[in-house]
Amino acid sequence: MGVTIRGAVLHDGWLDAAAQAAMVEDLRGVLAVAPLVRPVTPSGKRMSVGMSAAGRFGWITDSRGYRYEERHPNGVEWPPIPASVLAVWEALCPEARAPECCLLNWYAEGAKMGMHQDRDEADFDQPVLSISLGDEALFRIGNHTRGGKTESVWLRSGDVLVMGGDARLRYHGIDRVKPGSSPLLPNGGRINLTLRVVT
Numbered sequence: 686m687g688v689t690i691r692g693a694v695l696h697d698g699w700l701d702a703a704a705q706a707a708m709v710e711d712l713r714g715v716l717a718v719a720p721l722v723r724p725v726t727p728s729g730k731r732m733s734v735g736m737s738a739a740g741r742f743g744w745i746t747d748s749r750g751y752r753y754e755e756r757h758p759n760g761v762e763w764p765p766i767p768a769s770v771l772a773v774w775e776a777l778c779p780e781a782r783a784p785e786c787c788l789l790n791w792y793a794e795g796a797k798m799g800m801h802q803d804r805d806e807a808d809f810d811q812p813v814l815s816i817s818l819g820d821e822a823l824f825r826i827g828n829h830t831r832g833g834k835t836e837s838v839w840l841r842s843g844d845v846l847v848m849g850g851d852a853r854l855r856y857h858g859i860d861r862v863k864p865g866s867s868p869l870l871p872n873g874g875r876i877n878l879t880l881r882v883v884t
């Protein structure tokens with residue numbers, strides 16, 4: 686079920702507070718192995734979001750471009766995707782192949798993400814599933830090309846958004862995060878996980 690916004694399906698409150706807290710603990714384990722980095726885009730701008738990943742692949746950007754890599758920039762293999770995270774994919778995307786990347790985006794105060802398409806994957810028939818943890822974020826979704834009318838929705842801690850089918854290649858981004866809007870993370874901020882099939 687869930688609420689549909691431009692073909693993306695929002696399962697609001699999918700994870701309860703206990704499940705969110707357990708997932709955050711699992712993610713602390715991921716970050717201990719694969720620490721956050723603030724990547725620089727090919728245009729030379731440092732992103733405001735910190736990134737890490739779990740699974741076979743992590744998504745990387747640097748002066749050479751955007752791509753998936755099998756190792757963290759520091760040389761370690763990405764840690765496995767936690768079972769707590771895989772369970773959400775299995776529940777909401779049962780027809781899909783197994784995810785090969787769980788990208789972790791960290792939004793400290795003031796961080797945002799410009800409008801983009803997720804198109805570095807090989808098979809656009811496979812959905813992307815996003816999990817929000819911590820402070821609320823204003824998510825904007827638009828069209829299959831840049832520009833035009835858009836719609837926005839606040840993503841709250843525990844919400845899960847699935848972008849498949851017609852929504853898979855829509856432009857989307859995060860305009861802002863509301864500080865202090867969730868008690869989940871002791872020092873505030875927001876974590877977004879996106880699960881992807883890469884190959």
Ligand code: MD6
Pocket residue numbers: 790798803813814815822824840846848857858859877879
């Ligand atoms: C975010 N999310 O929520 C950014 N991508 O912080 C995304 O970029 C995203 O929510 C693909 C599918 C769902 C998403």
Ligand code: FE
Pocket residue numbers: 801802803857
């Ligand atoms: Fe995205």
